[in-house]
Amino acid sequence: MRVLDITVFPGRNCYAHFPVTKVTLDLEELAGRESSEYPWFCFALGECLPGIANHSCSGRDGGFVARLREGTYFGHVLEHIILELQALLGFPKAFGKTRYAASPGVYHVVFEHALPGLVEPLLTEALGIVQSLLQGSTVNIHEKLEPLRKLAAQLELGPSTQAIVKAAESRGITVRRIGDESLIQLGTGIYSRRIQATVGPHTSCLAADIACDKAMTKYILATAGIPVPFGFTVETDQEAVEAWQQIGRPVAVKPRDGNQGKGVSLKLNSAEDVAEAFHFAQVFGGKTIVEEYIEGRHYRLVVVGGKLVAAAERSPAHVVGDGVSSILGLIAHTNLHPLRGEKHEKPLTRIALDDISLRVLRRQGIDANYVPQQGQLVLLRDSANLSTGGTAWDVTDMVHPEARERVERVARLIGLDISGIDVVAPDISSPTLEMTVIEVNTAPGIRMHQYPALGQARDVAGAIVELVFPPGTPSEIPLATVTGTNGKTTTTRLIAAGLRHVYGHVGCATSSGIYINQKQLVAGDTTGPWSAGVILSDPAVEAAVLEVARGGIIRGGLGYNLADVAVITNISDDHLGQDGIPDLAALCRVKSLVTEAVRAGGVVVVNAENSYCVQAGQASRREMILFAAEPSQVLANHLAGGGRGVMVQNGAFRALAGRELLYEIPVNMVPLSFAGLARHNIENCAAAMGALWALKVPFSAISATLQAFAPDLLCNPGRQNIIKVAGITVMLDYGHNVPGVCAVADLARRLCSGRLIGVISAPGDRTDASIVKLGHCAGTKFDQVFVKEDVDRRGREVAEVARLLRQGIAEVGRVPAGEEAVFDEAAVHKQALQSAGPEDWVIIFYESLERTLGQLRSVEDEVGALRAVVTVTEAVGG
Template identity: 45%
Template sequence: MKILNVRALRGRNLYSHNPIIKMTVDLEELYDTPTCDIPGFNERLISILPGLKEHKCSEGYKGGFVVRLKRGTYLAHVMEHTAIELQQLMGYKVRFGKARRESAPSIYNIIYTYYNEMAGTEAGFMAFEILDHILKGLPVQIEERLENIRKKAVELDLGPSTEAIELEARKRKIPVIRIGDGSLLQLGYGAKRKLVQATLTERASCISVDISCDKWMTNFFMRQNGIPVPEGRIAKNEFEVLEVAREMGYPVVVKPYNGNQGKGVSLNINSDEDVLTAYQAVKEYTDQALVEKYIEGRHYRILVVKDKVVAASERIPAHVVGDGVHTIAQLIEQENRNPLRGEGHEKPLTKIKVDEVMMLLLKKNQRTLEEIPSEGERVYLRENDNLSTGGIAVDVTDFIHEDIKTICVRAAELIELDVAGIDITTTDITKPLSVTGGALIEINAAPGIRMHHYPSSGISRNVAEEIVKSLFPDEKAYHMPLVSVTGTNGKTTTTRMIGAILKEAGHYVGMTTTGGIYINDQCIEKGDTTGPGSALQILMNRKVTAAVLETARGGIVNRGLGYDLADVGVITNITDDHLGIDGIETMEDLAHTKALIVEAIKDDGYAVINADDEYCLSVRDKAYGNLILFSKDSNNKYVVKHIKDGGRVVYIKDNIIYLVTDKDKIPVVNVENIPATYGGILTHNVENSLAAAAAAWGLGISSEIINRALINFKCDENQNPGRFNMYDVADFKVVVDYGHNFDGYKKVIEGLRKMKINRLIGVIGVPGDRLDASIKEVGILSGQSFDHIFIKEDRDKRGRNCGEVAEILYDGCIRGGADPKRLEIEILEEAALEKAMKMAQAGDIVIIFYEDREIVMKTVEAFNQKQTSVIQASSMHR
C-alpha cells in the first residue's frame, strides 16, 4: 500500500458541504482482499482502537462497523473509519466518511470530515500506518503520538470566545472566513465584512485598546471622569514599589501595568516582604508595576456590548475542597482530571497550575502542598479570579444593581469600546458602589466570554449572540449579492455580462474569471483565477459590494468552493470536456461536479439552468432554492412545464429576451441589439445573454437595468477580452477566441460562417489533457470548416510529448476533408498566427483559438506595425 496524495478541501465540495480530508491511496495487491480473509486483522485492529466497536457504519446501529469487518470489507473502508476514530480520540466529534474507488481498481479516495485540519491530516497518515503495521505484523503504539498530535492541534483550534462567535455567525447564516491560524475572523463578505479577533471587533480603535491595556491609564481615565476606582500609582523598581505601598497603607494590590488574564497579579498584600515577592512576579512580564489600594469584596466581571450590560458573573479564584484524606497537591491533581478542565482555553475551565504565585499565597496563609485539608474546607490557590488561572464563574446577571450597570456602560463609552469586560469589586452586587465602597478595577478590551457561556452555576448567557447582533443587526447588514457561474463553455462571458449588469445597478463589482481577478474595471491579478483562493480575494476586499465568481471544474474537484452559499448559481452548459481528468470519466460525473454550484444556494436564492442542455436538466433536481430555466426556444417543453408549475423562465421569442412567469411576460432586449451577439449571429453569446439576464432577475435587478447593461456590452478587449475579439488587420480581420473544445469551436465557426467573408483561415490547437477522441473531434470539425488550417500546440503540453496533439489534430482534419496542401503544422502559437496573417487576402478572416492571449496580441500588433511601415515606405517611394 502507498499514499498518493492527501489534501484538505476547506469549502463545500463534491463529497460534503463540510470541510473534508481527501486521501488517495493505492492498495496495490490488497485492493480486492476483504478483512475477513486477513488472519488476525480484525481482532488486532479492535484491540488497538476499541472505540471502533461504537461505529454504526451503513448498518445504522452501534457495532455495525464490526459486523462489516467480520463479514468482510475492504481496507479503504477500514482506513476511513480509523481516521475518524483517531480524531474522536483527540476530542473532535467527527462522523462522516466514505471510501470511493478511483479510475484504477486499486486506487481509492478516502474521504472524511475534520474540524482541525492538522489533526485531520495527521489522522489520515496515522490510520494508514496502523493498517500497514498490522498487515506486516509490526508493533503499533498510538498513545504518545496521538497525544503529541492533539497538543499541536489544540494550539490551532479557535479559542472558546472566537469559536462561540463563529458558531453564532453561522447559525445566523453569516459567512465566516478564518484568516490565518489565529483567532482572527472575517464575518460577512466584501463591503459588508466585519473583522473580529476573539471578542475584539474592528470598531474598537487602537487608542481605546491601548488605554484598556494600560491599567494605570485606565485608572487615571476613570478617576478623571468620576468613576469609582481604587487609588493607584506606577512603580518602576523595588524601591518605588515599597515606597508606594507604604504611603498608601496596607493591604495593597501589585500587578503588571499592562497585564491580562490575571498574570503576575497579587492581591491583599500586607507586608513589605510580600510586596517585594509580588514585584518579582510582575517582573516576569514587565518592570512597571501598578500598585493599588486593595478593595475588600467579591470579584465580578460585567460584560458590556455596545450600550448595554448583557452578562455578569461572580468570579471565584481557583480552589480545592478538602476531604480529610488527600493533600492539597493531590486535590489539585484530582480537580485537573475534571473533563471540563483543559489546557489554556480549550475547554470551559482551565487546569490549575502550581507556580510561584500559588506558592506565595500558600506561604502567606501558612500552608503547603503536602498539607491535608479537613473535609469540606475550601483552600484558595489564587487570589485573582481569572478562569485562565483555574477560577470558576457563577452567573449573577439578574442580580446586578442598575447603578452598577450604568457605571459599566459609561466606562465602556468613555474609552469607546463596543465590547468591554468591566471588573468590579464589591461586597454586594445588588447595591450601588457608593453604598458598598466598591470600585471598578479594570476594563478589558477583548474579554473572554466562556465564563458567561459555561458558568459553574446559574444561567448560561449567549454573549456571542449579542456581539454578532451588535455587528449585524439584521440581514441587510451582512448580505452582499454573490453569483457563482460554472459550465463547460461561456462561463467567462456570462460572468462578465452579469458583472456589467451589477455595475449598471450601482454596485462595485468583484469578478474572478479565466482571464484574471477584477475589481470593477481594474484587473488586480492576471491568469486563470477561477479557484477558491481567487474567490477569497474578492470576498475579502472591502470595496466590493457584489461578487460574480467564475467557478471552474478543477477548483471544485481539488479544493471545494471558495465561498459559503451563493444568491444565484448558474450552469451555462455541460458538454464533453475534461473527461479522464481528476476522476471524471463520464458525462454523468461531469454533471455531478457542476451540480455543486446549484446545490450551494441560499434558501431564497436561485439556480439558473440551461433548459436546452440535457445534462444541465439532469441536475435540476439537485438545485437548492428556486429554479430559473433559460432557453432559446419559447416552446421548449421543460420551459413550458416550468411556467405552468409557477416557476421562472427566461426565453427568446421573435428575437426578444423575455422574463416569464405564469403571471408576467416582461420584455428585456432584442438580441440583435446586444453587441456581443453580432446582430444575433453568435448563438453562444445569445445563450450567455440569457444566462446573465436570468441571474440578474434572480438578484431582483429590473429589466430596464438588464437592458442597458446588455446593449452596452461588447466583445472587445475592454469588456470581454479573449472572447471573440475581432481586429482589423490590413485588409482582412483576425478573430481571437478562447475556444478549446468541440462545442466552443462549433459555436464560433457557426457564427463566422454567417458573416460575409472571403476565406476562413483557422489557427487551431487543443489542450493536451483532453482525450484523444475529443482532440480528433475538433480536428474533424476544423477540416470540415476552414479553407486553410495552421495547427499549433500549447506551450503547456499537460503531459503530452511535443507534436503529439498536433498529429492527432492533423489526422482529424484529414478525416474531416481538409486538403493536405492547405494544412500545416507550426507548433509555436505566434509563428502559426504570423503565417496565417501573411497568407491572408482581402476579405479573409483569420480565427485563432489561443492559449496565451498576450503573445497573440503582441504578434497581431507587430504584424500591423510592419504593414503600416511597408505602406508608408511605398507611399514615400512613389
C-alpha cells in the first residue's frame, strides 16, 4: 500500500463537523483483494489489537470483525487500525469511512483524529502492522505504541489548558490553538482573548514576576501581616548552612525563582543535608532560599477573580509498607491504581523511582530495597506536586471563612487575578492563627481540582472562563459567510459595506484579498480557511464577512466554527467533474457545509429560485430568509407560513415578514442593478439585503449601502466595471463559467448599441466538456469572440484550453476571431480593441484584474490617456 496524499482538516469539513484526516491510499498489490482471503491475518489482527472486536461497522456493535471475516478491502482495515491505535493512546475516536476514489485501487480513508501532529506517525505504524501481519510476522504493539505515546504527550495540551478549552467550548466560545504549545485564543475579533495554561489575558506581568520571586513574595506578605516562613536568601552552600544554624530548627531549601516543586528539599536538620540541598536547588535556579520548615498539613487554594474557588489537601509521593514488599515493589503496586497514569493523562501521576526519590530515601537512611513495616509511610518526594506522584483530595467546603478571607487577601496583595496559594496549617477548617503562606503561584495547575482523587470536583476552568468572559459579555463578533457558484464576491462586498455603517472595523475575505474596511491586507484569492483565521484573530475587527469557495472547503474545510448568517447565492454548473463532484447534487452537499455551520438562533439566506439552495436551507434547521429577483411560488409559500423574505416586486426591493412589508427601495435607486437590467446583480443585492437584515443592520443603513455601492473599481473591482480605452468601451469581469459569462453578456447586450466583442479564457482545471460549453456560450452571446489563455494553465498544455474554447465557438457556427496561434493576453486584448468600432463594446473576462488593467494602460499609451470610469447613468444612456 502506498500513501498518495494526506489532508488534515482541523475543523468542520465535508466529512464531519469535527477534525478528521483524509488519506488517499493506493492499495497496489492489495487492490481488489479482501481480508477473507487471508484468514491468518484476521486472527492475528484480533490478537494484536483485541479492542478491534468492539468496533462498530454497518450500524452493528462489533460489526467490523464480522466484516473482516466476511471480506472487506484493506483501506477499510487500515481505517479501523488507526482508530484503535488512537484509543490505545488514550484518544478514543469512533468516526471513520473509506470510499473509492474513482481510480482503480485508490481509496480515500477518512478518520477522526485527536492530534494533527500524530496523524502521519499513526499512519506509518498502521501500514506497518498490516504489512507485518500479512507476512505472518508478529507485532509487538507495546513497542510500537511507546514512541507514539511520547509524541502525543509532547503534542497534546496540558490538563489545565484542556479543562479551560472544554469549559469555553461548553459555553459556545470559539477556541483556536495558536502554534503547538498551550497558547489559546478564546472568542473572535475584538472580543478575542488569549490564555496560556492558567495565565489569563488580564494577568499582570509584574504580579507574575513578583510571585516567581519567592523572597519578594514573602517580603510583601510579611509587611502586610501575613504569616510566612522566616528565612534567608543565600548564594553559597556555606551561607545556606549558616542560615540553617541561625534559624535553629529544620529548614526547607528551594530555588528563589523555582516552580512545580523543582529543586525543593524539606525538613532538613543537618549541615550535610542543607549543603546537599543547596546544590540540588542550584540545578534549577540562581539564588536559593533557606527558610524554616513549617509543620502541618499542606493545602493548595486557588483564587480566581478575587474569590476562592477550590481547595485541596496534598501529600507528597509516598508508599505505605505492608511488611513484605520492598519500596520498589510498593511503587510498582501503587502505580497499578486506575487513577494513576503517565504524566497528565489521569487524575494522578505514576510515581517514578529516580535520582530525586533515591536522594529523599537516603536522607531517611534507607534505599529502594528497604522493606517498610506494616503501615509505615515512606516519603519519595519532598514536594506535594501531582506531577511527581503526589496525591490531592478536595477540601473546598471545609475551608474556614477566615482562611478564605486570608488567601483572597494574599491574591490581592500580590496582584494576581488567577493564583494558586500554598499554605500549611494544622487544619484548614480552623481559624487562621496558625496558617502560614508558603508560596503564591502564577499559572497554578488545576488538575487536582478538576479531577480530585477524592471529594467533589471543582470547575476551576469554568471560573477562569467566566473571569475572562463574565456572564452577558460577548465572545464572538457578528459573522456572515457567503458561498455559491456565482455572485459570492459581490454579495460579500455588499454585506461588508452595510456592516461598515454600524461597526468601525469590518473584516472581509474575498477572491480578491483580505480587507479590514477597504484597506487590503493580503492580495489574491483568499476564500479558504486560512483567510478566515486571519480576520477572526485580529483584535481590531468588530464584524466580519467571509466568502467561502468550494475549493477552500474541499482542501481545508471551514476556517471558523459557527457563523451568525450564511448565504448561498446560487448553485449551478461549475467545477463539476473536479474533486469527486460529479453533479449539482454533490456540489450542493459541499456548499451545504456553510449553511450547516450556523449557530443556534442564526439565519440562512438562500435563493428561492434555486431548488438546491432551498434544499440546503431547509436541511440547516435554522431560520431561512429567502430572496428572489421576482415573485416565486416557493417564496410566496414561505411568506404565507410567516417566514421572512426579500424580493423584487413592482420595481422595488421589498423586505417582508410574512405578509407584512417592512421596507422597500426602488430598483432604479440601486446602481448595481444597472437600472434593473442586471438580473444577476439584483439577486446579489437581494441576498445582501437579507443577510444584513438577519444581522440586525437597520433598514436605513441597508438602503444607504445599496444606493452608494456602485459597479466601479472602488466599490466592486473586477465585476462589470466599465472603462474607456482608446475611445472604446470596455467591460471587465471575472466570469469564468457558463452562467457567469452568460449573465454578463446579457447585461452588456442591453447596454450596448453596437457589436459585442468577447475576450474569453477558461480555468485549466475544468473538464474538457465544461470548457467546450463555455465556448458554446461565448459563440452564442457575442458577435465576435477572441480566445486567450490564462497565465496559470492549471496543469494543461500550452494552447490546450484555447483549442477547446475555439472548438466550442465553432460548434455553434461562429468563427473565432484573431490569430489561431496567438493566445497571449496582452496581444489578444490589443487585437480585440483594434477590431472594435465607436459603438462596440469589448467584454474582457480576466484572470488577474491588476495585470489586465496594466495591459490596457499600455494599449492606451499608444493612442492617448486612459479615460475616466463611465457612470452607470452614462452606460444606461439616461
